[in-house]
Amino acid sequence: MIRLMLLDDHALVRTGYRRMFDAEPDMKVVCDVSGADEACACLRTHEIDVALVDLSLRGASGIDAIARILQRDRSVRVLVLSMYDEPGFVRQAIRAGALGYLTKNCAPDELMAAVRAVHSGRRVLAEGLAHSTMTAAFDSEVMLERLTPREFEVLRFVASGDPVASIAESMHLSQKTVLNHLSAVRQKLGAENDFRLLHLAVRHGLVSLGEQLRA
Numbered sequence: 001m002i003r004l005m006l007l008d009d010h011a012l013v014r015t016g017y018r019r020m021f022d023a024e025p026d027m028k029v030v031c032d033v034s035g036a037d038e039a040c041a042c043l044r045t046h047e048i049d050v051a052l053v054d055l056s057l058r059g060a061s062g063i064d065a066i067a068r069i070l071q072r073d074r075s076v077r078v079l080v081l082s083m084y085d086e087p088g089f090v091r092q093a094i095r096a097g098a099l100g101y102l103t104k105n106c107a108p109d110e111l112m113a114a115v116r117a118v119h120s121g122r123r124v125l126a127e128g129l130a131h132s133t134m135t136a137a138f139d140s141e142v143m144l145e146r147l148t149p150r151e152f153e154v155l156r157f158v159a160s161g162d163p164v165a166s167i168a169e170s171m172h173l174s175q176k177t178v179l180n181h182l183s184a185v186r187q188k189l190g191a192e193n194d195f196r197l198l199h200l201a202v203r204h205g206l207v208s209l210g211e212q213l214r215a
Helices: 011-022 036-045 062-072 087-096 108-119 127-135 138-145 149-159 164-171 175-189 194-203 209-214
Strands: 002-007 027-033 050-053 077-082 100-103
Touching: 002 011, 002 036, 002 062, 002 108, 011 027, 011 108, 027 036, 036 062, 050 062, 050 108, 062 077, 062 087, 062 149, 077 087, 077 108, 087 100, 087 149, 100 108, 149 164, 149 175, 149 194, 164 175, 175 194
Parallel strands: 002 027, 002 050, 050 077, 077 100
Antiparallel strands: none
């Protein structure tokens, strides 16, 4: 029996996934949670084989949640199921420790097969994601590979218009630590100010300009 944890901040989405997985003879949803703190609490009381993680969460993001889940229990296999299909997100999720990555428009059969694959230790990438990740522009790959997963998250929050205090609260860090990460991001990407960081984030698909203007 594959014991599953669902991490998504939409209760309706979790309910739908739970019904699908619980209908499978070899799968059981042990807990469904909306954030990284709840996920870690679940790991303290339950044995989890596969964690299905969305990257778009309130508060700490899915990238940070992946890292925290694996810090708590290295045996958990993480499968990302996200609306994001940009290579930057895929590569950062994998660097954080995810074993698989699918988009939310995948077919139910593909999702079930992916859960079984990561449970057995095999890496899974949706076909289109695998192609785009491998063929992304070289400068994009080099730039994003310079960042640690935590620096990547700081960049995404800053590009979305979040203030340092809010980022610190979301990531469970001090404001000084966030500022240190931000300084490292600027240095690694050669960005002298936040406007340049926004330009790079939009260019590499980490945030859309429309989203930033609405922030």
